[in-house]
Every structure is written in structure tokens, then in C-alpha cells.
Amino acid sequence: MAALTKSEMAERLFEELGLNKREAKEIVELFFEEIRSCLENNEQVKLSGFGNFDLRDKSQRPGRNPKTGEEIPISARRVVTFRPGQKLKARVEEYAGTEQQQ
Amino acid sequence: MTKSELIESIAAKQAQLSAKDVELAVKTILEHMSQSLADGERIEIRGFGSFSLHYREPRRGRNPKTGDAVELTGKYVPHFKPGKELRERVNQGLQMGL
Numbered sequence: 694m695a696a697l698t699k700s701e702m703a704e705r706l707f708e709e710l711g712l713n714k715r716e717a718k719e720i721v722e723l724f725f726e727e728i729r730s731c732l733e734n735n736e737q738v739k740l741s742g743f744g745n746f747d748l749r750d751k752s753q754r755p756g757r758n759p760k761t762g763e764e765i766p767i768s769a770r771r772v773v774t775f776r777p778g779q780k781l782k783a784r785v786e787e788y789a790g791t792e793q794q795q
Numbered sequence: 796m797t798k799s800e801l802i803e804s805i806a807a808k809q810a811q812l813s814a815k816d817v818e819l820a821v822k823t824i825l826e827h828m829s830q831s832l833a834d835g836e837r838i839e840i841r842g843f844g845s846f847s848l849h850y851r852e853p854r855r856g857r858n859p860k861t862g863d864a865v866e867l868t869g870k871y872v873p874h875f876k877p878g879k880e881l882r883e884r885v886n887q888g889l890q891m892g893l
Contacts, residue, residue, distance in 0.1 A: 696837040696845075697828065705827050706820050716811050720820045723805045725843045731796045733884040735893045738796050743825050744873070750889065771889035772882070775846075775875030784833040785848060786870045 699725070732773055744777040798825075832873050842880035849874045 699721045706717035728738050728746065738746040749772050756767035777785070796804075798821065806817040828838055828846070838846040848871040856867045877885070 696839040697831040698839055702824050702827055706823055709823055710819055719809060723808055724824055725840055727801055727804050729881055729884060733888045735888050736796055740798050770886050773877045773885055777873040781829055781873055784829060785873050788833060788835045788871045
């Protein structure tokens with residue numbers, strides 16, 4: 694299945710807003726980089742209409758090497774979770790595509 | 796950080812475009828992403844992550860007010876899987892005590 698990528702996003706900015714290709718590419722890069730650096734600094738990102746990127750701190754927990762069965766602790770870590778907003782959820786819910794989604 | 800703060804910080808980091816243009820660009824990107832998902836198309840951004848749809852089976856739910864059983868149809872929900880760079884940087888933030 695086709696997937697949306699940064700180059701298509703930049704292409705859209707070029708077509709719809711008339712940004713030149715270099716500007717369009719730079720804005721798309723900055724968009725994702727700003728979100729990443731915000732999350733890196735433990736700050737939540739809230740994009741109304743789309744969704745929120747939240748952070749969760751997980752404490753250490755016991756795990757296993759699936760190959761050897763050996764017990765190894767899974768270290769404490771911070772993870773990003775995405776909570777889609779109402780508007781995005783409603784738009785996606787209507788999707789009744791025939792393509793198999795995983 | 797909110798959408799308007801994101802727009803401001805992007806505008807501050809580049810020289811060519813006005814804040815208004817950056818605002819339009821950010822809104823266009825988000826609309827493009829939403830529309831792709833609404834069309835059942837995945838989004839793949841290397842180093843950031845991927846968005847896809849997960850299917851939820853039909854189930855019998857309840858009206859929380861009346862307690863009546865209601866049939867809920869199957870539906871799709873958006874799902875985000877963080878990419879390697881994002882996972883590592885966020886976790887590094889924790890190690891550095893942020």
C-alpha cells in the first residue's frame with residue numbers, strides 16, 4: 694500500500710501554497726524536528742484537530758530474552774504515545790476501505 | 796506545545812517565510828496527514844514514526860446512562876508507532892534527567 698512521505702508533503706506545499714521546493718522541504722523537516730525536540734525535552738505536543746503526543750515514564754520491569762529464555766530486566770524508559778483527537782478519530786472511523794489493514 | 800507555539804518556533808528557525816505562511820504550511824501538512832489516514836493510507840516519516848489504521852472488531856457495548864445494550868460496528872482507529880530516532884531521543888531525555 695502507498696504511504697504518505699515527507700516528499701509528498703513538500704510537493705503539496707509547493708502546489709497549494711506556492712512555496713519553492715527548497716522552502717517546502719525545509720518546512721516539512723522543521724515541522725517534524727520541532728515536535729521531536731519538544732518531546733525530547735519531556736514536553737507534550739498538542740495539535741488540535743489532529744491529536745496529542747504524550748510522554749509516559751515506565752519503571753524497570755522483568756523481561757526475558759525470547760531466544761534463550763534468560764531473565765533480563767527491561768530498563769526504566771520514557772516512551773511517546775499518540776492520542777488521536779476527536780476530529781481525526783471521526784474522519785478515520787468512516788473509512789470503510791477494502792484494503793486489508795494490519 | 797500547542798499548534799500555535801509550533802508555528803511560532805518553526806517561523807523563528809527559518810528566514811524566508813512569514814509567520815502567516817508558516818501557519819498555512821503547518822495547517823496544510825496536518826490536513827494532508829489527516830486526509831491520508833481518512834483515505835486509509837499510512838504515513839511513514841523516517842526518524843519520526845509511522846501512522847497507520849488499526850481495526851476494532853464490532854462489539855456489544857452499553858449506553859452508560861441507561862445500561863441498555865447497543866451494537867457497535869467495527870471501526871478503524873489511528874495508530875502511531877514512534878521511529879528509532881524519536882524513541883532514542885525521548886529516552887535520552889529521561890537519562891539526562893529532563
